[in-house]
Each structure stands twice: as structure tokens, then as C-alpha cells.
Amino acid sequence: MMRMVLRATRRYGAILLSALAVASCATQRWEASQPSPWSPSRKPDPTTSLATAIPVAVPSGFVLQPPSAGTSGPLDLARAARADGAADARRTLVRDGFVGGYRRQWVKSGHKDENSVLVYKFKTVAGARAYLWYLLPHLLPSTLEPVRFVVRAVPSASGVRASTPSRSVAVIAFTSGLYVMRVVASAGPRTNQTAVAAELSKAIFFGS
Numbered sequence: 001m002m003r004m005v006l007r008a009t010r011r012y013g014a015i016l017l018s019a020l021a022v023a024s025c026a027t028q029r030w031e032a033s034q035p036s037p038w039s040p041s042r043k044p045d046p047t048t049s050l051a052t053a054i055p056v057a058v059p060s061g062f063v064l065q066p067p068s069a070g071t072s073g074p075l076d077l078a079r080a081a082r083a084d085g086a087a088d089a090r091r092t093l094v095r096d097g098f099v100g101g102y103r104r105q106w107v108k109s110g111h112k113d114e115n116s117v118l119v120y121k122f123k124t125v126a127g128a129r130a131y132l133w134y135l136l137p138h139l140l141p142s143t144l145e146p147v148r149f150v151v152r153a154v155p156s157a158s159g160v161r162a163s164t165p166s167r168s169v170a171v172i173a174f175t176s177g178l179y180v181m182r183v184v185a186s187a188g189p190r191t192n193q194t195a196v197a198a199e200l201s202k203a204i205f206f207g208s
Helices: 002-032 077-084 089-095 125-138 194-204
Strands: 062-064 073-075 098-108 114-122 147-150 158-163 168-176 179-187
Touching (some): 125 168, 158 194, 179 194
Antiparallel strands (some): 073 098, 114 179, 158 168
């Protein structure tokens, strides 16, 4: 009887490892197909895909989520307004000349740690800056009692952090030319996510 149990356990383990290997290969192929990030040393062409504003590689242990997960991919006006969450988000986006957006998310094993980057493109630099000023007071809900922190990695960026009994989160927002970038890093309680958010911000900033 014991031998039968051991054989069944080994067989299940082999099947599980095989499935994990297939899933890992599929994820790697999907990540490899994604565009490289913009180089910080140059400004992107206005016709460049928004997806290329966001790097694919992140700290070890995080898995890039595919568009099919619902947390990554292009954002039209309706989805951008929902991502903003404010009642006047749609009207503000239209007023400031919203063109399009893109969001990319990474999740660590166990879904305890999450990183995400969102980029919006506007018709003018002035429109991007106007939307950033609208966005800054609402980076985190006031009920979380957010604390502002200095972001030295990116010029003119603003950051806020907060912690609850279950989560710690840091959010940074800034403009790069026609673009507004918003970076979110979250993990378990009693962790400081400001450095993680700052590193992601530095990776996608390319100058104004």
C-alpha cells in the first residue's frame, strides 16, 4: 500500500512540475514578445506604441501579467476614467486632451506583492501637466491617511505612501513630456514600498 502511495505521489509531482514548466515557458515567450522600454536618453516618437513606455523586466520574483489577466493592456477613455476612479475623471481627461493609455502589472508568487505602471498620453505638454495637478491630491484615498515623501529619482515627481493592517502601498506620479506616469508598489503590512516605487519610476522616466 505504501509503495502505491509513493508511486502516486511521484507521478503527481512529475505532472505538476511539467505543468509549471509549460506555464513558465509560455510566460517567458509572452514577455520576450513585448517591446523594449524607451531609452531614458531620448524622447519617444509621438507615434510610438504606449506599451513601449513601460519596461518588461522588474525585480526578481515578479511575474508580468498578460493582457488576458485584465490588469494589463491598453486603456481607452472609458477604461482610463474607471482606473482614475473619481466622479469627474472622464470630463477631466477629455478637457486635458487625453489620447490613450496603457497599464502593466507584475505580481509576486502568492499575490502578496504587486507592482504596476500606468501611462497616459495627452495632446499637449500643458494638458499632461494639468492632469497631473488634478491627479496629485487623489493618489491614495484620504481614509488611508497617506503620507507624502520626496522622490529624488525623478524630477518633479510626487509620492505618497500608506499602510493598513493588511497592506503597505506607495504611489508616485509625474509627467514626461506629453505623458503622465503613475507607479504603484504594494506588499504586506509593515513594509516600506517607497524605494520600489522610486526604482520603477526611474526606469520609465525619459525626460520632459
